[in-house]
Amino acid sequence: MSIRYPNGKAYSPMHKEGTQLKTVNKVSYGNRGMSLEEDINSSNEYYLAKGIAVIHKKPTPLQIVKVDYPKRSAAVIKEAYFQQASTTDYNGVFEGKYIDFEAKETKNKTSFPLKNFHKHQIEHMRQVINQHGICFSLLRFSAIDEVYLLDAKHLCSFWSDQENSRKSIPKKEIEVLGHVIPLGLYPRIDYLSIVKGIYFS
Amino acid sequence: MSIRYPNGKAYSPMHKEGTQLKTVNKVSYGNRGMSLEEDINSSNEYYLAKGIAVIHKKPTPLQIVKVDYPKRSAAVIKEAYFQQASTTDYNGVFEGKYIDFEAKETKNKTSFPLKNFHKHQIEHMRQVINQHGICFSLLRFSAIDEVYLLDAKHLCSFWSDQENSRKSIPKKEIEVLGHVIPLGLYPRIDYLSIVKGIYFS
Structure with missing residues (x-):
C-alpha cells in the first residue's frame, strides 16, 4: 500500500491525525510548506504537553464521492478529492484568547509572494479580526531559515x-511590520512568545 | 456517482466543505446527530453572515492510504478511512473569546448516555478549560426537541x-446544571445568546 512521492519518500498512512495533511501540501504545492508544517505541529505538541496553549491544525477537507461499506468492516472511501479549506489551517486557545493563523513559506529571499494565500483565507482573517481574535500569518523564508x-x-x-x-x-x-520568531528545539518555532509580547501587553 | 445511504437519501458530493461530515456521522452512528449538525451549521452561517461570531465545524480527519495522480488531472484519493477526531467538532471566536464545543443528541427522554463522548474529546475539553476557553456541549433530546x-x-x-x-x-x-437553548428559525439554535449570558456577565 506504500506510495512513493516525487521526493522519493514513502507515504506512511499509519501516522496519527494530521499527517495526511502533508500529502495535501505535496500534492498541491510540491514540497512547499512541508517542513514549516512539521515544525509548527511539533511546536503545538510542545505547547499542549506543557499546558501552554491548545492549538491544532485543522484536517484538510475532502470531497467524498464514493464510499464502500464492506460487511462487518469499516467504511472505505474509494473516491475523494482534496478541497481548498475555507479557513486558515491553525486555531486554538492561548490564555483564554482565540488564536488563528496561517503558515506559509517561500524560497524567495527578498519578498513573499501573495499567491501563497487564497481569497477565502484572507476573508476569514478579516472576519476573525472583526471578532477581536488574535490573527496572523507565520511566514518562512526557507532559503535563509x-x-x-x-x-x-x-x-x-x-x-x-x-x-x-x-x-x-x-x-x-515584513522586517519592519512583522516580528522575527526565535527558532530552537523545544519548541522549534516559539511563536507564542512573540504573540504574548505583541497581543498581551 | 450517487450513493444511496440506508436512509434512502442520495449522497451529494457537490455541497460545500463540511457536507462530507454528515456522511461520517451516518457511517459511524447511523442517523444520530444528523439534524443537530445541520441546525448548528445553519446557525453558525447565520452568526457569520451577521458578523456575530466566526465558528466553524472542523473537517473530519481521514486516514489516506492510496492516492492516484492522473496526468493533467487533480489527485484522486482511492483508499481512505474515517478517523476519530482528537478534538471537539466546533470552535471559533465570539467577541474575542475562544469558543469550543461538541454537539450530541439522544433519543432517550430521561438521561443522556455518556457513550456519546469519547475519551480524547473529554481530554481536549479539560485542556481548553485549563486555557480559560469557553467550552461546553450542546445536548439535544431529539424525541422532545x-x-x-x-x-x-x-x-x-x-x-x-x-x-x-x-x-x-x-x-x-442537565436541567439544573445546564441551560435550555431557544430554538427558532434564524438562527435555529441560538446557543450564543446563552453563551453571552453565562460567560460574559
Whole structure:
C-alpha cells in the first residue's frame, strides 16, 4: 500500500491525525510548506504537553464521492478529492484568547509572494479580526531559515494592494511590520512568545 | 456517482466543505446527530453572515492510504478511512473569546448516555478549560426537541463519575446544571445568546 512521492519518500498512512495533511501540501504545492508544517505541529505538541496553549491544525477537507461499506468492516472511501479549506489551517486557545493563523513559506529571499494565500483565507482573517481574535500569518523564508509573524491586518492590507499590481510583500516591509520568531528545539518555532509580547501587553 | 445511504437519501458530493461530515456521522452512528449538525451549521452561517461570531465545524480527519495522480488531472484519493477526531467538532471566536464545543443528541427522554463522548474529546475539553476557553456541549433530546448547553466542567465531572457505574447524565441534572437553548428559525439554535449570558456577565 506504500506510495512513493516525487521526493522519493514513502507515504506512511499509519501516522496519527494530521499527517495526511502533508500529502495535501505535496500534492498541491510540491514540497512547499512541508517542513514549516512539521515544525509548527511539533511546536503545538510542545505547547499542549506543557499546558501552554491548545492549538491544532485543522484536517484538510475532502470531497467524498464514493464510499464502500464492506460487511462487518469499516467504511472505505474509494473516491475523494482534496478541497481548498475555507479557513486558515491553525486555531486554538492561548490564555483564554482565540488564536488563528496561517503558515506559509517561500524560497524567495527578498519578498513573499501573495499567491501563497487564497481569497477565502484572507476573508476569514478579516472576519476573525472583526471578532477581536488574535490573527496572523507565520511566514518562512526557507532559503535563509527566517520566520516572521505578520499580523493579519497587515497581510490583508497587502492583499488589497495587489490591485495596484504589487503581487508580493517586500521582505524589508515584513522586517519592519512583522516580528522575527526565535527558532530552537523545544519548541522549534516559539511563536507564542512573540504573540504574548505583541497581543498581551 | 450517487450513493444511496440506508436512509434512502442520495449522497451529494457537490455541497460545500463540511457536507462530507454528515456522511461520517451516518457511517459511524447511523442517523444520530444528523439534524443537530445541520441546525448548528445553519446557525453558525447565520452568526457569520451577521458578523456575530466566526465558528466553524472542523473537517473530519481521514486516514489516506492510496492516492492516484492522473496526468493533467487533480489527485484522486482511492483508499481512505474515517478517523476519530482528537478534538471537539466546533470552535471559533465570539467577541474575542475562544469558543469550543461538541454537539450530541439522544433519543432517550430521561438521561443522556455518556457513550456519546469519547475519551480524547473529554481530554481536549479539560485542556481548553485549563486555557480559560469557553467550552461546553450542546445536548439535544431529539424525541422532545430540547437542546441544552452544559458547561464542559460538568460534563467532565459526569464523565469521571462513570467509574462509579453511572453511564449517563440524568435529564433532571442537565436541567439544573445546564441551560435550555431557544430554538427558532434564524438562527435555529441560538446557543450564543446563552453563551453571552453565562460567560460574559
